[in-house]
Amino acid sequence: MQQIPMENLPGIELLTKEHFENVLQQALNQVFNGKGNERHGHGLTLDQQPWKIISDNVGTGFVVGQAIKKMLELKTFVPKTNDPQEVQAAYAAWKREALGAIVYITMAIMYKDFEINKL
Numbered sequence: 001m002q003q004i005p006m007e008n009l010p011g012i013e014l015l016t017k018e019h020f021e022n023v024l025q026q027a028l029n030q031v032f033n034g035k036g037n038e039r040h041g042h043g044l045t046l047d048q049q050p051w052k053i054i055s056d057n058v059g060t061g062f063v064v065g066q067a068i069k070k071m072l073e074l075k076t077f078v079p080k081t082n083d084p085q086e087v088q089a090a091y092a093a094w095k096r097e098a099l100g101a102i103v104y105i106t107m108a109i110m111y112k113d114f115e116i117n118k119l
Helices: 017-033 035-041 050-058 061-076 084-117
Strands: none
Touching (some): 017 084, 050 084
């Protein structure tokens, strides 16, 4: 099996608590510094963003649905060849979607916390 460069994992032993924490940190970075911020942030706080407004109207079904959609899309990120660049590109796309699924599930948890605590 071909090794994938782990630029986000310098010096981290894989499949450990530290690795787990690193993956969650990458999801956090995606929200506040990456794709999530670029597409949805626009200087808005989390409670002003579309996910929250939609959840106010339809509940957690939206964010859970988004997580499911991202998880279903994971199977589409398969390299067509064993070319290292193609393998790396497919892995990077797969990982972005997987992190996005983590983010949406986290938003579902956050929204449920919000619902329960506003009662």
